[in-house]
Amino acid sequence: MFYTIGRLLYEYSDVFSYCRLFNYITFRSIAAALSAVIFVFLCSRPFIMFLHRKNIRDQARDIGLPEVTDKKGTPTMGGVLIIGGVIFSLFLWANWKSPFVWCTVAATLWYGLLGFADDIRKIMRRSGDKGLSERAKLVFQSVFAVIFGYYITGSSSPLKLHSLEFYLPFVKHPVAQLHPVVYICFLYLFIMFVTNSVNLTDGLDGLAITSSLFVLGVLGIFGYVMGNRIYSDYLYFPYVPGSGELTIVAAAFVGAGLGFLWYNAYPAQIFMGDTGSLAIGGAIATMSVLLKQEMLFPIAGGLFVAEALTSQIQDKIGVKLVGRRIFYRAPLHHALQYRGLAEPKVVVRLSIISGILALIALSSLKIR
Amino acid sequence: MITLITVIAALYVMAFLAFRVVGLVKEKRGKPPLVILAGGGTGGHVYPLLAIYEEIAKRHPNYRFLYIGVPNKAESHIVPREGIELWYTYSIGYPGLKNPIILAKFLIILLAGSLKCAIKFTIEQPKYLVSTGGYVSAPAIVAAVVLRKVFRIRIGIFLHEQNTVPGQLNHFFGRWADIVFVSFRETMSFFPENGVFSGYPVRRRVQEMLSRSEENSAISVPHGKKVVFVFGGSQGARTINRALVDAIPYLYPYRKKIFIIHGRGLARTEEYDAVKDTEDRISRLDDEIKKELESFYYSQAYFHNIGAVYRIADLVVARSGAGTLNEIAALGKPALLIPKSGLPGDHQVINARAMKNAGAAQVLYEDVRREPDGRVVEFVDGQTLASAILRLLQDPSLLSSMAVAAKSFFRGNAAETIVDCIDYPSKARDLHKSSVKLSRLSVESLPSNDRVLKLLSINYSENPETFNPYQVFDPEDVEYFRYRAVRLLYHPKWQIRNVGVKLVGYLLHRDKVSEILRMITDRTPVSLWLRLLGGDYREVGFIRRNSIRALQIMDIFNADVEEALMIAIDDPYYEVRSEACRAVCHFSNKLAGKDKWLQKILERFNDPSFEVVCEAAKAMGYIGIDGRAVEALLQFAMHPLWQVRYAALLGILRLLERRVICPCDGLVERLGSFILTSTDFVPHFRLKETYRQIVSLCGTTCDE
Incomplete structure (x- = not known):
């Protein structure tokens, strides 16, 4: 909103030249983060009380750790707050006409809606195992992934000439020019993997949100670089005009996430639920694709990858196929708990690891 | 494409015309109407159909009948004796969707069989088809349904379902039938559109046996002996046959008081040959028993006059298929039932339990074992069977009360109801309405x-x-x-x-x-x-x-268990090792102090998995008998994982409780070396705890 108003004003007269401020990405990012934090702070308490009143509570799956059963009864679906905060601050500060913003918002809303349906179903049936079926979720996720892949490789793609290039971190030039079909398949798998791995990581108080904050921060910085002609030239990045808007989106997410963490820190007063984890996963996936940094995710989001892999190996190969546990427990955070680390300690340690991974990912800005 | 459609259309018209023309010709010749009977594979499908046949034949003596079957199945033995024309087609049982090759084979055979039936129907112009299910009747039903639905040709289709849970065939084709007759009202829920609760038709001859006076069943039973009739349906049941032969040595001492009539069954498949297998087993009995066997044991593959045998029996040992149960109930005989399991919906078990709950029967469940050649077979222990039989025979008052209860289980006029409904559709509609009202009951599910x-x-x-x-x-x-x-x-x-x-x-x-x-x-x-x-x-x-x-x-716990635990504690999988250590704790009163176990547990102290080390440390507390156990546990004082240190302390605590070591200052000093900090804690949710306390005081379950 302010972007449009500011633009109108300073173009109208020199008297309003200070309104140029609203044109700067740095300023708008900070403002977006702050407004998201404020939004979440203001809304959280009444929202938590509302959830308590409506009896919208987490239906924990009992996996034999004492803390898990004691979490039963914490309100869930805090993801609604995060999404609300992001949309609110983007409404204020983003350029509404930017396709980058629209893609990310669409992903957030679509996956948020899916998570919402899943959460609601779990609450209605009073069981953590009786959400949407795995197949229904996959179909719903696939629909978005395919449409998005089709849009991004098509003629109206916001990435223009770069749309089919495939970049690797720490490599200066695109390593391959992919066929659209191949690229869509790749995107499909990528988006599915990212959203689900964020979902799997959401198991301890504050874990998913802190690790996502680091990834979103990294993506925001990459967006700033790629949307800036000078920096992109200097760092040998493809110049994608308008991608700076993603910095604002990322900043809004970081702001909303920080606000949410305030209430989500151990012991949590609210969980993000599938609503939040899928929405954040969808946003991270779309932003990575729009910034041509798909392969950065395994580095920046290494924690998510580890969580997803341990969980899948344990479940699909260990428990279902060969009939034994391959790890003590899965996913990773439960394994650490089982080894005797208290929950807050696990969260802090894993957050430190995601911070280190984020730094490594950032170093690929210059080392290429 | 157009040619294809033309050819199909031409064939369609030709088939239709052929059917109509043949029909007109037949009508002109004034041939009596034909009824197709289909259903078989086992006696359980054949007998109710024969009961319906008897009733139709009684009311319409001019009707002709054609029985459709498959060679070498129950119907090929039974039907010719009844004087019905038997006509063979092709069919095999539905193999499921798993193996596409076998499924394709099934479809081809079904298609061929149906085509054969369709041609037969075209030539013979049947009035209606009565089927009691069984895969043997599949081609006939398919042919009838196709002729009716595709060629719009009038053939009545009437199905009868004997069991509580319908077979696949009746369940699938029931929707196209005019009426599906069911034997249990619970089954109505499967056929809400066209079901009629009729009961299970029992052959007139079996029924009549009751009214007749003591008839000679061609088996000479010495006077004053209790007669036990053991049989496993028309095909024979391997479990029952083998169990009976195994039971003979245990029944032998009572040979003066009992007489066993054994129906071995007609089964002659590769897997099981009832006659040969039984004779083999009998020949392996002791010579002494074999010598006297004839005085208390009589066996025959199949009894055509089964009613007479029932009549003289004091106790029936049988499967709990719907047919057998109804025959037993019709004649009011106490029964010992051995239900066959693994059938759809476990209906034999449900049937048997119903009889048992009514006080009409006792139930004996099969057991399973692995033969030396690796096959898995069901069996009933001979001694168990013998003692069950003897227990029942020794209690005449129980037997008579069971007989009374059995009699009350029977509904007499099922065949009449069925033929009424076939002849008078209005009656069928009324009965359907009243049956639907009964169908509120659902199948008792386990x-x-x-x-x-x-x-x-x-x-x-x-x-x-x-x-x-x-x-x-x-x-x-x-x-x-x-x-x-x-x-x-x-x-x-x-x-x-x-x-x-x-x-x-x-x-x-x-x-x-x-x-x-x-x-x-x-x-x-x-x-x-x-x-x-x-x-x-x-x-x-x-x-x-x-x-x-x-x-x-x-x-x-015994020597074998100990040996197995000894192997398990060295298992390659860590959870097995730790569970074995837990088992050592559990059986500690038998294992405490045994050197080899102390040795094993000490070995586990160096296990790569900390979980096993923890369990081993606890186990040491349970089986240690002297100071060496404490020494061994104290080595964990500086272990990096708190769970191991904790387990070691628990072990020492246990040793103290068992008074293996005495509490003294020296021990406290040694324990001082333990690292007591921990990376974990158990949170206290005081609010929740208080809430739970209040709730538990109120005596309701806690559900926040």
Whole structure:
């Protein structure tokens, strides 16, 4: 909103030249983060009380750790707050006409809606195992992934000439020019993997949100670089005009996430639920694709990858196929708990690891 | 494309015309109407059909009948004796969707059989078709349905379902039938559109046997002996036949008082030849018994005058198929039922339980074992069968009350009802309406294995000390669940064997300990690629772990168990090792102080998995007998993982409790070297705890 108003004003007269401020990405990012934090702070308490009143509570799956059963009864679906905060601050500060913003918002809303349906179903049936079926979720996720892949490789793609290039971190030039079909398949798998791995990581108080904050921060910085002609030239990045808007989106997410963490820190007063984890996963996936940094995710989001892999190996190969546990427990955070680390300690340690991974990912800005 | 459509259209018109023309010609010749009878494979499908046939033939003596069957099945033995024309077609049982090649074979055979039937129907112009199910009747029903639905040709289709849970064929084709007659009102829920509750038709001849005076059944029974009639349906039941022969040595001492009539059955498949197998087994009996065998045992493959045999029997030992049950009920005979399991909906078990609950029968469940050649067969222990028979025979008042109860189970006029409905559609409509009203009842369903497991495990975790499955289920049900659990133990899929192991444990089925022990020690490797993924043996890690757990739940200990635990404690999978250590704690009063166990537990102190080390440290507290145990546990004082240090302290505590070591200052000093900080803690949710306290005081369940 302010972007449009500011633009109108300073173009109208020199008297309003200070309104140029609203044109700067740095300023708008900070403002977006702050407004998201404020939004979440203001809304959280009444929202938590509302959830308590409506009896919208987490239906924990009992996996034999004492803390898990004691979490039963914490309100869930805090993801609604995060999404609300992001949309609110983007409404204020983003350029509404930017396709980058629209893609990310669409992903957030679509996956948020899916998570919402899943959460609601779990609450209605009073069981953590009786959400949407795995197949229904996959179909719903696939629909978005395919449409998005089709849009991004098509003629109206916001990435223009770069749309089919495939970049690797720490490599200066695109390593391959992919066929659209191949690229869509790749995107499909990528988006599915990212959203689900964020979902799997959401198991301890504050874990998913802190690790996502680091990834979103990294993506925001990459967006700033790629949307800036000078920096992109200097760092040998493809110049994608308008991608700076993603910095604002990322900043809004970081702001909303920080606000949410305030209430989500151990012991949590609210969980993000599938609503939040899928929405954040969808946003991270779309932003990575729009910034041509798909392969950065395994580095920046290494924690998510580890969580997803341990969980899948344990479940699909260990428990279902060969009939034994391959790890003590899965996913990773439960394994650490089982080894005797208290929950807050696990969260802090894993957050430190995601911070280190984020730094490594950032170093690929210059080392290429 | 157009040619194809033309050809099909031409064929269609030709077929239609052929049918009509043949029909007109037949009508002109004034031939009496034809009724097609289809249904067979086993006697259970043939007899009710024969009962319906008798009723139709009685009312319409001019009708012609054609029985459609498959060679070498029950109908080929039974039907010709009744003077009905038997005509063969092709059919095999529905194999399921798993193997596409067998499925294709099934479809081709079904198509060929249906075509043959369709041509026959075109030529013969039947008035209607009556089927009692069984895959043998599939081609006839398919042909009739196609002629009716596609060619709009009038053939009445009437199905009869004998069991509580309909067979696949009747369930699938029931929607196209004019009427589906059902034997149990519970079954109405499967056919809400066209079902009619008729009961199970029993042959007139069997019924008449009752009214006649003591008829000679061609078997000379010495006077004053109790007669036991043992049979397993027309094909014979392997379990029953073998169990009876095994029971003979136990019945031999009572040979002066009892007489056994044995219907071996007609089965002559590769898998099982009833006559030969039985004779083989009899020839293996003691010479002494064989000499006197004829004085108290008579066997025949099949009784055509089964009513007469029923008549002289004091006790019937049989399967609990709907047919047998109705015959027993019609004649009011006390019965010992051995239900066949693994049938759709477990209907034989449900039938048998219904009889048992009415006080009309007793039930004996099968057991399962693995033969030396690896095949898994059901069996009933001969001694168990013999004692069950003897127990019943020794109690005449019980037998007579069972007979009365059995009689009340019978509905006499099923065949009349069925033929009424076929002849008068208006009557069928009325009956359908009244049957639908009855169908509120649903089929009594038994809890699934998973449900049983859940209930038992909850009960066990509440109080392991006094746990007893009989508190959770009726003794009857426990027997039956044990049988089901044992079947699972031999399943080719490990996931199902795993459930079986758990169930056997919770149901305290101590007879199966040898099988559980075999699972712990079995070292058959799995395929290479599974081993590459981390698998090891055929009895996978979970099964081995749960087997040891089952031993603890069953609380059974002997030299074999000890040997198996000795092997398990060196298992390649860590959870098995730690479970074995837990078992050592459990059986500590038998193991304490044994040098080899102390040695084993000490070895486990260096285990790569901390979980095993913890359990071993606790176990040391249970079986240690002197200061060396404390020394060994004190080595964990500086262990990096707090759980291990904690387990070591628990071990020392246990040693103190057992008064193996005495509390003294020296010990306190030594314990001072323990690292007492920890990276974990148990949170206190004081609010929740208080809430729970209040709720538990109020005596309701806590559900925040």
